[in-house]
Structure formats: C-alpha cells, structure tokens
Amino acid sequence: MTKMRLGVIDYIDSAHYLPGHGKCGRVHGHTYKIEVLVEGEVRESGMVIDFYDLKKGIKETLEEYDHTLLNEILEFPSSEHLCQHIHSRLLERFGFPLQVKVWEGEGKWCEMDNFSE
Numbered sequence: 001m002t003k004m005r006l007g008v009i010d011y012i013d014s015a016h017y018l019p020g021h022g023k024c025g026r027v028h029g030h031t032y033k034i035e036v037l038v039e040g041e042v043r044e045s046g047m048v049i050d051f052y053d054l055k056k057g058i059k060e061t062l063e064e065y066d067h068t069l070l071n072e073i074l075e076f077p078s079s080e081h082l083c084q085h086i087h088s089r090l091l092e093r094f095g096f097p098l099q100v101k102v103w104e105g106e107g108k109w110c111e112m113d114n115f116s117e
Helices: 051-062 079-094
Strands: 003-016 028-041 098-104 109-113
Touching: 003 051, 028 051, 028 079, 028 109, 051 079, 079 098, 079 109
Parallel strands: none
Antiparallel strands: 003 028, 028 098, 098 109
C-alpha cells in the first residue's frame, strides 16, 4: 500500500478577544487561512479520499467558526486553542491522521498534527 498526504486550504472570518490581554483584549477580527493535510493509504479507488468529500467535510466543519465570535466557542480563543479545536473536530469527522495549520492574518500561524501517533 502507498501512503500519501492530501491538502486543502479554506478560509474563515471570525472575531475574538483574548481576556486579560492588553491590545488583543478588545474585540477584533481576522481572516483565518486554514490548511488541512490528511494522511492515508491509497485505496483501490486510486484515492486516499475524494477531494470533493474532503473539501465538503472541511467546509462543513469550519462553518461553526465562520462569521462568529470565537469566544462563544472557546474560553480563550488563541490561535493555538482554535487550531486544537478544529483538529479535534476534523479528527472526529474523518478518522485520518491529519495536520491543521491556522494562519491568523498574514505571517502568523500555528499547527498541530497527529501523524506520528
């Protein structure tokens, strides 16, 4: 069997504030770039997963965060907590080892994966 990784990029627009933080303690927004990489065996179909199904599942998962105040979902909505939350939701949905990379605007990102588990 051949193992491969497939990637999809999507975007969400969300507002948040970081309780107790000076500048970021005020409500503000970001366009987040969300990169998702899944890893799996190439099946008899010739695919790890159909890109259509992967993109649809990611978009449906990200709807929870898009155009919302992230503080209503996460107690402390830092990029790290957002990344961890999205990773958990996508892992539940797909079951594949995966990586989530969350870009907070331009030039700032964090990532989480479970490839080595």
